[in-house]
Amino acid sequence: MTSKLEDSPLPVSEDDRDAAVQRLQEAYAEGLIQHEELDERLHQVLTAKAHSELASALGSLPAEHPGTTSTIAAANGRIQRRGAWRVPRILKVESAYGRVRLDLSRAVMEHPVVDIELQLGTGGARITVPRDAVVDVEGLRTGWKDLRYKAPRRSRPGGPTIRLSGTMGFGRLKIRHAWR
Structure with missing residues (x-):
């Protein structure tokens, strides 16, 4: 998620939520986060009401692969x-x-x-x-x-x-x- 999403006044869409969940799953598969941290971040994404909450759940992850x-x-x-x-x-x-x-x-x-x-x-x-x-x-x-x-x-x-x-x-x- 980028800062563009943080500033968005629109409510979190299911597509945004799905993309955040996928990014967290990729980070876990790459060994960037542990299982417990994955659970916490997934809970934060699934209950997010604002884009800033999505951004904070993904904030410490490195940028997505250049191939995306x-x-x-x-x-x-x-x-x-x-x-x-x-x-x-x-x-x-x-x-x-x-x-x-x-x-x-x-x-x-x-x-x-x-x-x-x-x-x-x-x-x-x-x-x-x-x-x-x-x-x-x-x-x-x-x-x-x-x-x-x-x-x-x-x-x-x-x-x-x-x-x-x-x-x-x-x-x-x-x-x-x-x-x-």
């Missing part, structure tokens, strides 16, 4: 990922003029929550998410064009949560759920 954040950038041209590619916990996508195509339907997602931060100028973006994914677009700001996303009528529990944030200039973002 990746950036894909292109000044112009196309950014495309599809097939069985590994999705980091935080994916930053930066493109000034090109098109972006991200297909997460067969991607390997090791985290229950994936944050995708878009910084796009012109050009459109299309993101295909797994059929059972929950998509959150509240943190995304669009400029000239709009966002096209229709949540499925029925969703199966247990899928990943994909949170989109960032800004889009003149392109259109289309998000769709995979058929399979």
Whole structure:
């Protein structure tokens, strides 16, 4: 958890709580904390009402592994990922003029929550998410064009949560759920 979370006036969400629990479990598996300390910190996370409480439970842990954040950038041209590619916990996508195509339907997602931060100028973006994914677009700001996303009528529990944030200039973002 970062200081950005500490300052957040919003109540603790289940996604934030799940991410904190996962980080504590990883720290225990890496031998950074003992079993008793894990129990205490898990209790603190599970009963937290404010982000500052989450941050204090994770405060003495080292930063997350560098592999949990990746950036894909292109000044112009196309950014495309599809097939069985590994999705980091935080994916930053930066493109000034090109098109972006991200297909997460067969991607390997090791985290229950994936944050995708878009910084796009012109050009459109299309993101295909797994059929059972929950998509959150509240943190995304669009400029000239709009966002096209229709949540499925029925969703199966247990899928990943994909949170989109960032800004889009003149392109259109289309998000769709995979058929399979």
